[in-house]
Structure formats: structure tokens, C-alpha cells
Amino acid sequence: MSTVAPLLNGTVVVSAAASLVLVPGVLRAGPRPPSRTGRTGCSGRTGRTGRTGRIGPEAALAAVVALVFVNQVLVAVYVNRVHGGDASFIARYLPPGWFDVPRLDSLAARFPAPELLAPSVLRVQAFLELPLVLLAFVSVVRRLDRDLYVRLARSPLVPLAAVSYTVAFCAIEWDLRNPYTVDDLVLRVLSAVVTPPLIDRLARREPAVGSPPRNPFLFALDLWAYGQLMLVLYDTALLYNLARLGAHLLPAAAAAAVLTATRLFRRSATSPTGPYVATLAATIGRALALFLVPALAIRYAQTFATPRLAALAGLVVIGAAARRDTVRLLLPAVAAAAVGCVVAVLLPGPYYEATLLRSATGALLAATAVCALLDTTRARLVVRS
Numbered sequence: 001m002s003t004v005a006p007l008l009n010g011t012v013v014v015s016a017a018a019s020l021v022l023v024p025g026v027l028r029a030g031p032r033p034p035s036r037t038g039r040t041g042c043s044g045r046t047g048r049t050g051r052t053g054r055i056g057p058e059a060a061l062a063a064v065v066a067l068v069f070v071n072q073v074l075v076a077v078y079v080n081r082v083h084g085g086d087a088s089f090i091a092r093y094l095p096p097g098w099f100d101v102p103r104l105d106s107l108a109a110r111f112p113a114p115e116l117l118a119p120s121v122l123r124v125q126a127f128l129e130l131p132l133v134l135l136a137f138v139s140v141v142r143r144l145d146r147d148l149y150v151r152l153a154r155s156p157l158v159p160l161a162a163v164s165y166t167v168a169f170c171a172i173e174w175d176l177r178n179p180y181t182v183d184d185l186v187l188r189v190l191s192a193v194v195t196p197p198l199i200d201r202l203a204r205r206e207p208a209v210g211s212p213p214r215n216p217f218l219f220a221l222d223l224w225a226y227g228q229l230m231l232v233l234y235d236t237a238l239l240y241n242l243a244r245l246g247a248h249l250l251p252a253a254a255a256a257a258v259l260t261a262t263r264l265f266r267r268s269a270t271s272p273t274g275p276y277v278a279t280l281a282a283t284i285g286r287a288l289a290l291f292l293v294p295a296l297a298i299r300y301a302q303t304f305a306t307p308r309l310a311a312l313a314g315l316v317v318i319g320a321a322a323r324r325d326t327v328r329l330l331l332p333a334v335a336a337a338a339v340g341c342v343v344a345v346l347l348p349g350p351y352y353e354a355t356l357l358r359s360a361t362g363a364l365l366a367a368t369a370v371c372a373l374l375d376t377t378r379a380r381l382v383v384r385s
Contacts, residue, residue, distance in 0.1 A: 004171040008297060008305035011171075015164040015294035016313040019157070020320055023289045026155045027148075057142060057149070057202050061135040065233065068128055072242040074120040076104045081114035087240075090121055093178035100241040125238070126173070126184035130165055130191040131198065133296065134158065136230060138199060141288050143222040143262075145213040146206065148285045153203030157292050159196040165296040166192040172300060213281035215273070216371070218262045220364040225262075227357040228255035234353070274375025279325045280332060280367055287321035302352065331374070332367040339366035 079087050079101045087099035142149035166188050173184050232248040301310035340363030349355040
């Protein structure tokens, strides 16, 4: 157990408790007012004055990802020009597997004043990581339910999540202390101040759609694709391993293709088609809302604190999400748990997050399939009666 375990454990407990208390009120909130940035019809299209309404969290997330990769290029220039290609000056403070920096000789040789790029090592990324994870989370929520995304993004949950995530990030920073730790802590706190207003502003520009949640099958594909892209980002940029990007291009392209395909199907397959699938979609939405604040603390507690406490917090959140529909979702939940366990055992990933993503995707697809089967059976019984 690390020296920061008590802080992470406390963050898990406090953030999970805050989520359980606050989320029901957020979900009970009345319908949001129409967008001030443009007119929307039932199709969700904006009028001529509503073009800014199309700027959503996915576009902001793409911009942050681009900044992360630009910073990686600057890190490569700095390491090669100032440190002769040897990253041991910082890598020795971190676990194995960091700082596989590409040469980029042509660019590095032409870059003026490379010593000014010193902040690109750890510090720029310390500022960008919070908007990266929060924008990724709300983008996933938006793929399921736009109205839920707006409610969460404009609620106190996002500032609370920013605080919870920042405490977790800072705890890990302190556990992996290096010469830039103090700078990183200051930048992370600053990021926690500016990120929630950004997300709130994006949500205020969202066109008023009023559509029901998406079909869970399409959302499961979206979840896998987003998770895959984040794993690629983690393996390459967040660990400063830009030299390994080539090996991840095919998975990234596959994930991007899935996100494009599911977006094209949005108009024809938006709403669930039966009571079981609709119930599952609503439960997924509640689970996402409940996980928003404690998600990162639960994840880091698995590695740096008490895994059993993190697992218990996760189970409590899932139980709270499914509590009102336990009877209806019992069979789908059993199928999901069985498939998730089988996937985790037979198709483990190279590390925790990869295994979790595969298992969660398989579980969600299994639950959706069972719900669809139950809806089909119910429809036949109604017709025959």
C-alpha cells in the first residue's frame, strides 16, 4: 500500500457518498430550457443562428488530444536537443515503461531555442489531463443521452468531479515525486478551476433535442471505441511513449471507424424499442451519473490504495443505479456478469484498464441481447393474447 493510500481511500468514500446524495436530485431536475444559441426542431438540427450549438464536448476533447500530441512532439525535440536523446534525467523518477521518445532528428535540428521547451516535460500534461478525462466522460454520456449530458454538465457534479479527480491526480503525483512535482500540483489545481466552466459553457450551447436515450447496443460500441482510443492515448502520449504510436494506429483507426458508424445510425436507431431495453438504457444513464464524481478515485485506489474498498464503492454505485429496476434487470444482470467474467478470464488485456474495457463491453452487449430477447418474447405474448 502506498503512502498516499489514506488520501485516496478517503476520496473514494467522500466522492461516492457525495454522488449518492446529489445525483438523484440532478436526475429529477425538470426539462432544460431551449438553447439560447439557435432554434431546434424535433430532428435536433439547429437554425441558421444555432451553428455554435453544434460545438460539443467531442470537438473540445479532440482539441485537447491534439494539444497532448503536439506537446509530445515538443518533448521529443527537447529531449533530443537538450539531453542528447537520453530521457533518464526524468525517467529515473518514474516506473518502468515511460519515456520511449522518438528521435525526430529533422525537426529537432531545426527547432530554435529548444531549451525553452523544458515545461513540455510533465508540466503541460499536468494541466491537460483533467479536461481530457472529464471531456471524455461527458462525451460518452452525450453518446447515450444528450439531455442527461446537459443535466450533468450544468450541475454541481462536474465541479465535484474536478475536485475528486484533482485530489487523486495530486496523490499520484506525490507518490511519484520528481523535480517538477510542485509545479505539477499547482497546474493541476489551476486546471480544476478552469475546466468545469468550460464544460458548463459547452453544455449551454447544446441544442435542445428532447430525445430518449440511445439503444444500449450502439452505446456499448461507443463505449468500447472511446475506451480503446483512451487506451491508445495512455499507451503513447500520457506515458510519453510517442515512439510506440505506430503500433497503435490500427486499433485507433478501428475505434474511430466504430464511432463514425454509430453516429451515422443515430437517426434511425436512437430510442430503445421495448420496456426491457429502455429500462437498461435508463439504468446505464444513472450508473454514468453516479460514477462521474468517484470514477478516478475508485480507479487509482485499485492500484495505490485499498482495492477492496474501491470494489465495494463501485458495487454500491452500480447497486444504486439498478435499485429501482432490480427485478426487471435480474436476468440481464446475471448474463452480463457471466459474460464479463468469461471475457476477463479468456481475453485479458495487457493491464487493468484494457481488461476492464473488454469485460464491460462484453457484459453490456450481453445484457442488451437478453433485454432485446425479453422484449421480443413479451411482444409475441401480447400479440397472441
